[in-house]
Amino acid sequence: MRFGAHLFVWTAEAVPETVARAAREAAEAGLDFLEIPLLREDLPLAEIRAVLREHGLGATSSLGLPREAKLPAYPERARAFLSWALRAADTLGSPVLTGVIYGTLGEAPEEPPRPEDLEVVARVLREVAREARTLGIGLGIEPVNRYETSLVNTVDQGLALLEAIGEGNVFLHLDTYHMNIEEKGFKAPIERAGSRLGYIHLSESDRGTPGTGNVRWEEVFAGLATIGYKGPLVMESFVAVSPEIARAACIWRPVAENPERLVSEGLAFLQRLARRAGL
Template sequence: MPRFGAHAFIWAAEWSPEAAEKVVAGAAEAGLDFVEIPLLRPERFDVALTRRLLQQYGLGCTCSLALPVEASLPEHPEAATRFLMQALDTAHRLGSPVLTGVTYATLGALSGRAPSNEDYAVIVRALKPVARHAARLGMRLGLEPVNRYETYLLNLAAQGLALIERLDEPNVFLHLDTYHMNIEEKGFRDPIVRAGRHLGYIHLSESDRGTPGTGNVHWDEVFAGLSEIGFGGDLVMESFVTLNPEIARATCMWRKVVEDPQAMVREGLAFLRRKAHQYGLLT
C-alpha cells in the first residue's frame, strides 16, 4: 500500500533546528507517514538533530535533491558522482529508503540546444556507480523529469524510462510530478500507465504549485492511472509555500501561490486523500 507524505517546503524554506522542528511537527500533525527532506547541501546537514525529531514524532523520511552548479551534468560527471555518493550516505543515515529528484541535472541550467546521445552517455557513466552504491545501502535512486524551463535533459516520462533502460540498474525508478506533467505531457493517465512498475514515487502538485484540487491538473486521470498499475510507491503532496533563494531562482517562483498555508495543508491533503481512497490506493 502506498505511503502518504509531503515536501518540507510546505512548512519551511531552510533546515535550521527551528525550521526542522516546524516541518516535522507539521507533518506529524497532518497525519502523514513521512516528510520529504531536500538535501541541497548534504555536507552541511544535521543528521543527528533530524533523526531525533523524526523519532520523537514517529515519522519516516525520504530525501530529494538537484545537482549543484559545481556538480552539474553532463559538464562535471566526476563531481556529480561524488556529490550523489555523499548525499546517499547522508540519506541512509537519516533512514530514507530513496534518494530522488533531479539527480541527473542542475535546475535552471539550460544548454540552448537539444540533448545529445553523448549527454545521456555521460549521465549514465556518472549515475551507474551511484545506483550501485545505493543498492549496497539497501536504497533506490529516483529520476524526476521536470519541465523544459528547468532542464533540457528529461522532460517526459518516456525520456526518464529510456534513461532507466540505459542505466540498467534494478534499483533505479521513475519519479513523476503532476506539475511538470501538466506542462509537458499530453495527459496524465497514459504516462503513468506506460511507466508501470518503474514508477516508484509521485509528487502530487497543482498546476500553480498551490492547493491541490484548485487548479488545472486532471486528478481523476492521475489517480485512475495509479490505480490501474497497482501503484505501491510514495504519494507526496508538493506545494511550494516557502522556498529558499536557490530553489526560487531555479524554479522562477516569485509570488505567493497560497495565502493561508495552514488551510492549504488541511484542504489539499484532504482532497488528495479522498482521491486516493476513491481509487483504492488507500484503505
C-alpha cells in the first residue's frame, strides 16, 4: 500500500523551500508521496518535482475549480483551467488529477443542480478525460459535503457522474470527512464504489489527527479490504491552509496541534489498521 499526505498538513505555500521541509518530514515518517494542490497557475512545478525526488517521494495532484472557471457557468474557462492542470500534473510526475474537478468549493447555490447542469459538467470532463489519457493520467471525482458544493455529495452521485462521462480513465475519489456527513456509514458506500474507487482521503471527522474523532475507521478499512483496494491512501488534514481553501471549507481554527504529531500518530494509527485489515 502507498501512503501519502496532503501538502497542507505542513504548509499552504507550494514553493520549493516549504515543500522541501514537508518532503523531508514526510520521508522521515515513511510516506511515499505528497499530494500537491494545483490552485494557482504560477506554481514552480519543475522545482517542486525535483525537491520531491530528492527526498524519494512521488506526487499526486488535486484541485477545486476557481470561481472564474466554475462549472456549469463557465465551461470553456473550466476546460482551459483543467487542461493547464493536466500539464501541471504531468510536469510533477503525478499519475492522477483528482478532487473537486467538477466544481468550485464554497459556492452556495440558490437551487439544486438541474439535469442540464450535470450534462455540461459531464461533457467538459469527458473532453478533459480524453486529453488526460494522452498523458497517461487518471481523473478523480471526489464527492464532498453539501455545504461545499451541490453537485456531487455522495458515492451514488459520483458513480452517476462517472457513467455520464463514460471514459475508462475516470475514477471515484472518496474522503472519509465528507462521507461522515453524507453517507449512512462507511463500509457499504465503499463496497458500492467497488473497482471504481481509485483514491481515498483518510480524514478525521474534524479534519484533525486520524483516530481522535468520530470516523468509524474499522468500518472504513473493512470496506477497503472487501473490494481489494490497491490505490493510494492519503492522510488529509489542514494544519496549514491557503486562503482559498480556508474560505471554501470554513477552516478558521487549528484542527491539529502540529504536523509532526499529526503525521507520526495519525500515520501509525492508519498503518496499523491497514495491516489488521490485510491490506
